[in-house]
Amino acid sequence: MNAPRSFTPKTFRPEDDGPDRPARGLDEEALRQQSTIYREGMLDGKTLLVSGAGSGMGKAAALLAARLGANVAICGRDPDKLQSTVDLVRDEVGTDVLAVPTNIRDPEAIETLIGTVHDHFGGLDTLVNNAGGQFPQDAIDFSRKGWLAVIDTNLNGTWWMMQEAAKRWRADGKPGNIVNIVANVERGMPQAAHTCAARAGVIYLSKTLATEWAQWNIRVNCIGPGVIETEGFRMYPEEALARFHKANPMKMRGNAWDVAEAIAYLASPAARFINGDLIIMDGGQAQWGVIWPAGIPDYFREDGAA
Ligand SMILES: CCCCCCC/C=C/C(=O)SCCNC(=O)CCNC(=O)[C@H](O)C(C)(C)COP(=O)(O)OP(=O)(O)OC[C@H]1O[C@@H](n2cnc3c(N)ncnc32)[C@H](O)[C@@H]1OP(=O)(O)O
Ligand SMILES: NC(=O)C1=CN([C@@H]2O[C@H](COP(=O)(O)OP(=O)(O)OC[C@H]3O[C@@H](n4cnc5c(N)ncnc54)[C@H](OP(=O)(O)O)[C@@H]3O)[C@@H](O)[C@H]2O)C=CC1
Secondary structure, rough: OOOOOOOOOOOHHHHHOOOOOOOOOOOOHHHHHHHOOOOOOOOOOOOEEEOOOOOOOHHHHHHHHHHHHOOEEEEOOOOOHHHHHHHHHHOOOOOOOOEEEOOOOOHHHHHHHHHHHHHOOOOOOOOEEEOOOOOOOOHHHHHHHHHHHHHHHHHHHHHHHHHHHHHHHHHHOEEEEEEEEEOOOOOOOOOOOHHHHHHHHHHHHHHHHHHHHHOOEEEEEEEEEEEEEEEHHHHOOOOHHHOOHHHHHOOOEEEHHHHHHHHHHHHHHHHOOOOOOOEEEEOOHHOOOOOOOOOOOHHHHEEEEE
16 A cells, blocks of 8 residues: 655645746737637727736736727736736727726725726726636635735625716616626635635625616626736645646647626627626536635545655
């Protein structure tokens, strides 16, 4: 009989990310090179607010929406990251993005954000709740603060954004459209139980609101990405990154543009009859594999790999 293996999954912090680790996801040069199937002007006259748009999928979504003609507002906590998106869009598309640094955990800041977007653009058509994140860890080791941070960001923050936007739409008698970026949680998410709980909450909140808010012509849908290579990968240890793509039968990673195109579709008139839905973009991972983002525990190892 084999001796028990000594590998124990540990959590990983961004500060563990060293200069020798490669940058991940589509950089600005790669984003500029992306082509789209959508026609020029598809989102002319539409206003989108994208949260978490200083990096990753949010940045790609902001760029694509601007290229398709939309007015774009963005938020996130770090003003420098937001500025990088503003600069990219100005340089690439020639339009100005409205950046409002906001922590989505703060409902009063969100009230100001939504008001600012309405004042600046005269309304809002689509709210994209993309801001979020988590850290990989065995659930049994979660600290109270860590659990609360993930729930407050991903569930409460998304809810404050949805409610504030919907109050405005109802008051103005205008239609609304919400796209929530969640995750692929159908089979649970070992080592990401906090985010699994929060994202499942958002999915079922969205399905409920899709009915409650239909009377005001507000649609609510979710996108559940699988493994999408972005700057956010800095949260994961190299050992896990090396096999993320093996958790789907296509054995590949998606990228931020894949998700940006799905967001653009949901923001377009082509999606006018889609409501209360969840679009899973995971290469089939939901039917296939588990990621173990902090490392495979000994109990589940069959390959003898470290
Ligand atoms: C979907 C997950 C699993 C599958 C992986 C598939 C592929 C990747 C999916 C992605 O989602 S990619 C990336 C998305 N982006 C991010 O996750 C980055 C953003 N994340 C964060 O900002 C944090 O993780 C946060 C907790 C969500 C933000 O909270 P806050 O700003 O309050 O951060 P802190 O003050 O740093 O932390 C508060 C509290 O949380 C605990 N904690 C934080 N990080 C870790 C960690 N790496 N390990 C263990 N615990 C952590 C801890 O209790 C912190 O308090 P202190 O101890 O620092 O006082
Ligand atoms: N990449 C993947 O494989 C997957 C990602 N997801 C989810 O998709 C979304 C986008 O992720 P991705 O682009 O990969 O990762 P990134 O880390 O690049 O993007 C997340 C963004 O959210 C912002 N953010 C985080 N917390 C807050 C907060 N409290 N208030 C405002 N903004 C916040 C961050 O900006 P700042 O730090 O400036 O606040 C950051 O720009 C996230 O919700 C992520 O968890 C889901 C499944 C898989």
